[in-house]
Amino acid sequence: MFFDHLVLGATGEFLNTGDILATLVIFILLMLLLKKFAWGPLMGVMQQREDLIASEIETAENSRQESQKLLEEQRSLLKEARTQAQEIVETAKKQGEVSRQDIIATARTEASRMKDSAVQEIANEREKAVAAVREEVVALSMLAASKVLNKEISEEDNRQLINETIAKAGDIQ
Template structure:
């Protein structure tokens, strides 16, 4: 076997057939055209669809991420607001407790003053009763003593008037 056909000389160029070259070129171009229509076009269509799908998924993911960030910020704001409200409620409860304490203390003080004044009035009333009772007893004893001293019976009304006048003068002198 010889490899003469591999080495082309100038004399062998005559053996090339232009018709074969043209037919080969025509079929190659036809094959490229058919591949473009049948394989390349649908393949590129699928690639474009895939690219659009990936782009839409990336956009949806970005939108979802932005929505998550927005919701996270919203939740943080709500949590901050809830903490502020809780602190306000606690502060309000403290103020109400302090106001209630002050009200109870004021009520207790006024009740103590009222009880003290009532006790003083009661003591004064009892003192007046005791003084009246002592006067009555002194008057009776004085009448009895005076009647024994005088050995005569003076009317009880005269004696009583005389003794009360004496006691009244003695009370004024004090």
């Protein structure tokens, strides 16, 4: 063969047809066996991983959008709640103002009413006291007069007269 002088351990053969055949058979057999037992499963796993990663990325994207949506929703809810709270505070303030006015007005009327009744009371008492004093004065005057005159005068007869005198004295005073 034309490669003869190149081979480690040269032979006189024209062509190593047997070697060629063996090389082919062994290599092709190895390739088929590896495809069945090694490369096939390995490629399957790598493909599976590729799919898994793709689907994971998709899922992540989806959940990101989902959470974005939720966030938006929460934000608008919060805004709404805030406005509502504002409104409530406002209303309460207004309400408070109204009831304050109310209470003040009520208190004022109550106070004036009480003052009036107190004044009335005082006047009455004074009236009563004056009447009592007057009575007393009449009785004392009569006693004094009777003692001065030393003479019994009819209480009934003179009462009218004395009362008039005292009234006149009060007026002059």
